[in-house]
Amino acid sequence: MQVLSLMILGIVGLTLLVYTILCALGIMPWLTFEAQFGDYTYLYAGHATQIGVTTLFLLLFFFIPSQSRLLALERSHRDFKISMDDVARAFHVCHTADRSGVFTLSSEFDAVRERLTYLRDHPDLAELETDILTVAAQMSQQARRLADVYSDERVARAKDFLRQRQAEAENQQARIIEAQHSCREIRKWAQQIELEESVVASQLARLDEELQSALPALGYSFEGFDAPESTDEADPDAKTSRPANVVTMTKPAAE
Structure with missing residues (x-):
């Protein structure tokens, strides 16, 4: 009932306040009646009564918050x-x-x-x-x-230690990634060099084949030569014999 009374008090007070404001603006009609006290007649007794009742309800508004807190406190003690x-x-x-x-x-x-x-x-x-x-x-x-x-100081120190370890792990990971990148570059470079060497070797082999096929047409050929023992009587102009590892080119028969 107390809660219901507070709700009714609030609704009636707000209604009177809004209605009085509308009356003051000329939108709604004022409460009008005459009152006589002795020989004097009050023509605006309705206006005064309406304003007084509205003011009374506005003053009662200030008791609603304190009464609400008191009810909440009583309820909490009762249902504690x-x-x-x-x-x-x-x-x-x-x-x-x-x-x-x-x-x-x-x-x-x-x-x-x-x-x-x-x-x-x-x-x-x-x-x-x-x-x-x-x-x-x-x-x-x-x-x-x-x-x-688990004080704040010890927890903060432990977090700093873990943060440092995490930073070291990240640095090591960065170094590992950089080393892997360098290894890939070196491997790629070595493969490129091997490819270039194989190209050069194939070019030399093809050049040798072309040379072997071109010399017979010119009347020349590569032959191994073992020089015989030379004597002064057989060849007086020959002072030394050719070594066995010298390859000579034989002249064609026409020459």
Whole structure:
């Protein structure tokens, strides 16, 4: 009924406000009646009554937000139960602060109290009940060893180390790719040189064949020659004999 009353109050107040504004603009007619007090007659009593009632409802508008918050608070107290989502949210906030090194007290009681005070002053947890904050503070105190191991400083140092290793791996990968590219260039170059050498060898062989076929037509030929033992009586002009590895060209018979 309270919620329904607030809704009716809001609707009636808005309606009166809009209607009064339209009356002031001359679009809608004013409430008109005369009132007499003693010997004096008020001709515009309807106008005054309409404006007064509208002002009263506008003043009542300021109580609607506070009354809504009060109803929500009563409903939350009436239907209160510990929600694991709320506990998890409060624990996450407390554990994050613990990892950042916010809490410094070592005693168990002092540590829980310090965490509970931090959660109560946190702006994002103002709507949570004290029991939920107490449970989250106790859970955070039990997980303080975990928060110390995975503190922000150690996590940042581990990330820096992994980032350096990743950079080294990327550099090694770049060097490997460059070496593979160089190997492919060298292999391609060697194949090109072998191809050029094979072309030169085939050209030399073809040139030798052409020369072998052209010399007989000119009356020349390549023959191996073993020089006989020379004597002064047989050839007085020959002073030395030709070595066996010299190839001579025989003259044609016509010559």
